[in-house]
Amino acid sequence: MNELINLKDQLRIIPLEHYVFLCIILFSIGVMGVLLRRNMIIVFLSIELMLNSINLLAVTFSVYHNDASGQAFVFFVMVVAAAEVAVGLAMLVLIFRNIKSVDINALNHLKW
Secondary structure, three states: OHHHHHHHHHHOOOOHHHHHHHHHHHHHHHHHHHHHOOEHHHHHHHHHHHHHHHHHHHHHHHHHOOOOHHHHHHHHHHHHHHHHHHHHHHHHHHHHHHHOOOEHHHHHHHOO
């Protein structure tokens, strides 16, 4: 029990604002990856980066406020992210089989 208290105190050495700033930077990199890149794999990775920045922020606030609900929320977000990866990669494989490219602009060939 004493080790757990020491761990929480160690996490609180870094100010909360630093965690928030890091999460803002990670989320912004993810948004730029989604908006500027045309490769579907990089778009999926950017979405995962955004979800992980939200998870880091939820865990940070959970530790700073001594409330475990943020950590429980992170568990559910990770389950949704895993499902998104499974479905997204299945779609990616099917699209690559049809048009031999993972470029988002090449999806125009799939129109009726």
